[in-house]
Amino acid sequence: MHIAIIGAGISGLMTALELAEQGCSVDIFDQHQAGQAASWAGGGILSPMYPWRYASEVNQLAQYGKSLYQMWNEKLLPITGIDFQIHDTGMLIFDQEDFATGLNYAIQFNEPMQQCDLLNHKQLEQVNPHISTQFQQAIYFPQLSNVRNPRLLQSLIGYLKQHPSVRFFEHCPVEKLIIQNKKIQGIQLEDSRNLFADHVVITSGAWSQHWAEQVRRKIPVHPVQGQMLLFKTPENWLPTMCMNRVMYLIPRQDGHIVCGSSMADCGFNTAVDEQTQQDILTACLEMVPELEQFPIVQRWAGLRPSSPHGIPYIGAMPEIENLWANFGHFRNGLCMGASSARLLRQLMLGQKTLVSPIAYSPERLKKQDLISS
Structure with missing residues (x-):
């Protein structure tokens, strides 16, 4: 299975890690350098601040953050030499x-x-x-x-760049999605190159609204x-x-x-x-x-x-086959990042999920008005 991931912040990198470790071939695209936007700029607290002020859906994913990062740190540290410093x-x-x-x-x-x-x-x-x-x-x-998020990102990038199933395309903006008969075919780059993929995952963080016109949905991010x-x-x-x-x-x-x-x-x-x-x-x-x-x-x-209530969109995008979402984490991208990626991997590969995916489903976007073509 060949997967293109658009966005190399914590959501994109963790999604790439989850899928590559399951035997998928993964291409990661970022308009700038990998791991340099909000994920680098965050604080790395492995809990929502004042969790009682957040929706239960946010806390449900956040509670897995520490244990998953500990597990990944044990696996990646001997290879990258970079400790996440939890x-x-x-x-x-x-x-x-x-x-x-x-x-x-x-x-x-x-x-x-x-x-x-x-x-x-x-x-x-x-x-x-x-x-x-x-x-x-x-x-x-x-x-x-x-977690010391810059070191977490460095370790993820170092591991993925040496992974035989992963390719990086940095400073490589994706211009548009290639969609035919409501099915994703791949992506078109800013330099007009077309790259084909079995699945495309949007992990564009604060830039996710960029895709609204092409998917004909309002994306409230x-x-x-x-x-x-x-x-x-x-x-x-x-x-x-x-x-x-x-x-x-x-x-x-x-x-x-x-x-x-x-x-x-x-x-x-x-x-x-x-x-x-x-x-x-x-x-x-x-x-x-x-x-x-x-x-x-x-x-x-x-x-x-x-995003509304800080609840991310994780799962299949509505009405376009093989297009997936993992974005809209607001203030909790780092503490939800590991479990969000695991949930998406489980959904994409038809596996049992660690939490019920319904509350995070991009089907919520159907409630938004269709953008007129």
Whole structure:
């Protein structure tokens, strides 16, 4: 089976990995360099932020993220020499209005990894001595982890590029889908080359709306910009992830601390701006004032693929045979990425699925008005 995948972010790369390991021949296309868009720009928390604020469909896929990445890391590390660095830090959340919901969430929804405890100030100091004294309480999720997403992407790309069944086409925009009699035949590249495939998978993230006219469906996915900044502290300086008012600190093993994140509807603009960066900095210093003594080494922005309720489209596209979707993950592309790809592989190959696919089905797009031809 020969499969073309359009988009080489986490969704495209994980989909390619799942299919190639099942014996499929896979071509991966990206308009830029593989693994350089939103997937690189994200934070890598292996849980939705405040999971109780998200649809159950999001949490259902996210709960498999850590175990699947651990499995893939064990397989890929000896070959690529790149460790995903899945970092078991736990997380502190300071939003008092979320304490009651957070404390009940694990039991109510049977999600053991979301188990948390309410810490008083003394306990908080023991867990993370760098927290501002203004926070007298927090809820603590000891089992939450983060993955170092740039290293995850590097390992995936390194493994797939040496895989005998995989070809990469980077800096190679796909101009259009080749569709005949409601069946996908392949793709046409910007340079007018036609490449034929048995199946085509759209994993275009924030750019997925590009295909709406050709599939004659509204695709309600659009870019939402998020900005971040990076501190460098001593190794293992900050012991936990921290969250307050949707702003977060994510410590890496080598002392880098990822700080974010903003939300802005500004099209495909990935420029950082001074005011947003200052807002992020202020929020992070409010949680951990000592960060002020360390250097900021990088600032950047990425584009999240916003979708209704953040529920991705995974499965067969309606009314076009052999065209598949895996896009629209909004803020949770990394924590849902591994399970989304597994679910799509299982659907494409007619295998038993790890979750019911109905809620993610692109058949939902039928509810959108047909785009007039």
